[in-house]
Amino acid sequence: MPVGHLVNHHAGLTGVQGIGYDYVLGAGGVYVQSASAHLTARVLIAPCLVRGLAPVSEKVTLPHGRIPARLFEEGLRWFQDAPDTERFFAVRWDGHAYRPVVPPQAGSRASLIYQPPSGVVAEFHSHGSLSAFFSATDDRDEQGCRIYGVAGRLHSARPELRLRVGVYGHFAPVEWSHVFDGPAPDVRLSGEEPESLLDIIQQQGGN
Numbered sequence: 001m002p003v004g005h006l007v008n009h010h011a012g013l014t015g016v017q018g019i020g021y022d023y024v025l026g027a028g029g030v031y032v033q034s035a036s037a038h039l040t041a042r043v044l045i046a047p048c049l050v051r052g053l054a055p056v057s058e059k060v061t062l063p064h065g066r067i068p069a070r071l072f073e074e075g076l077r078w079f080q081d082a083p084d085t086e087r088f089f090a091v092r093w094d095g096h097a098y099r100p101v102v103p104p105q106a107g108s109r110a111s112l113i114y115q116p117p118s119g120v121v122a123e124f125h126s127h128g129s130l131s132a133f134f135s136a137t138d139d140r141d142e143q144g145c146r147i148y149g150v151a152g153r154l155h156s157a158r159p160e161l162r163l164r165v166g167v168y169g170h171f172a173p174v175e176w177s178h179v180f181d182g183p184a185p186d187v188r189l190s191g192e193e194p195e196s197l198l199d200i201i202q203q204q205g206g207n
Contacts, residue, residue, distance in 0.1 A: 001016060001018050001019065002018050002019050002020040002021075003018040003020060003021060003022070003023070004016050004021070004022035004023070005018075005022065005023050005025075006022050006023070006024045006025070007024075007025045007026075007053065008024060008025065008026040008027070008053055008055075008056050009052075009054060010053075020034065020168065021033060021145070021167060022034070024042070024056055025050060025053065026050065026053050026055055026056030027049070027050055027051075027053045027054055027055040028044065028047060028048075028049070028050070028055055028056060029044055029045075029046045029047040029050065030045055030046040030048075031043060031045065031056050032045050032167045032168070032170045033167065034145045034167050034168065037063065037093075038062070038063065038064065038093050038119075038121045039060075039061070039062060039063075039121055039145060039147070039165075040059065040060070040061040040063065041059065041060050041061075041145060041167050042056070042057070042059050043058055043165060043167055043171070043172035044058055044172065045170045058172065060147075060165050060178050060179075062121065064093050064098070064121075065181060066178075066179060066181035067121070067122060067179055067180050067181065068098060068180070068181055069180045069181060069182030069183060069184065069185070070182065071091055071098060071100055072124070072185070073185045074100065075089045075100065075124055076151060076159065076161075076187070078102075079126040079151050079154055079159075080154050080159070082107075083126075083128055083129065083154035084109050084129070085107045085108060085109065085128065086107040086108065086109070086110070086111065086112035086125060086126055086127065086128060087107050087112070087125065088102075088103070088105050088112060088114045088124070088125040088126075089101065089102045089123075089124055089125075090102075090117050090120040090121075090122060090123045090124070091120060091121050091122045091124075092117065092120045092121060098121070101117045101120055103115045103116070103117045109128055110128075116141075120146060121146055121147065122147035122148070122179065123142070123146060123149070124148075124149040124150070124151065125138075125149075125150055126150070126151045126152070126154060127150055127151065127152040128152070128155075129152070129153065129154060129155045130152050130153075131152045131153060131160055131190075132151055132152035132153065132159075132160035132161055132190050133150065133152070133162065133190075134148070134150055134164065134171070138150065139169075139171070142166050143166070143168060143169050144166060144168070145166065145167050145168055146165075146166060147163065147164075147165055147166075147174065147179055148163070148165070148166050149161060149163045150162050151187070153188075157186075158186055158187060158188050159188070160187060160188045160189075161176075161184075161187045161189055162189075162190040162191060163175070163176065163179060163189075163191075173191050175189075175192055176189055176192065
């Protein structure tokens with residue numbers, strides 16, 4: 001079966017695993033999990049209290065180690081070279097190291113068309129001067145099992161970055177330290193840093 005369904009009893013998991021991914025019922029609700037040679041992820045998608053079951057925890061594991069921070073820094077500089085044009089790059093494990101991937105693409109101020117690369121661990125795209133957020137279009141496009149990131153506010157001295165892990169259409173935020181090996185560049189990590197009143201007003205389009 002492509003999709004499995006598991007129940008986490010105190011004595012252990014029962015059910016049938018799927019080839020692609022599994023839904024897991026535990027004490028905290030329903031999770032979805034998948035594992036490949038490059039990424040293992042489990043995220044909570046429907047929190048609730050289920051009495052009598054054992055707990056299940058969320059996790060994100062990169063079997064080849066975390067991605068070097070310099071690869072994202074190089075990609076961010078490439079985004080900033082065209083701050084009014086949406087751009088895309090990805091990261092692939094080539095069997096020895098992580099490498100950047102830049103597929104054929106055509107971007108504008110508010111749209112991006114690209115050839116999705118296969119076998120990548122992480123994908124990143126830019127939103128120009130807009131804030132770093134995942135749009136409904138992003139949700140439709142990002143249907144694989146990998147890390148996803150979006151960068152925004154590229155005209156500012158401190159751009160924004162938002163990260164999440166996707167498991168075939170289910171998403172959960174992840175922190176920089178879960179994905180990258182090294183300190184973050186000078187970006188505001190959305191969801192990890194408290195927003196100032198000025199940030200909130202700017203995002204709402206106020207004066």
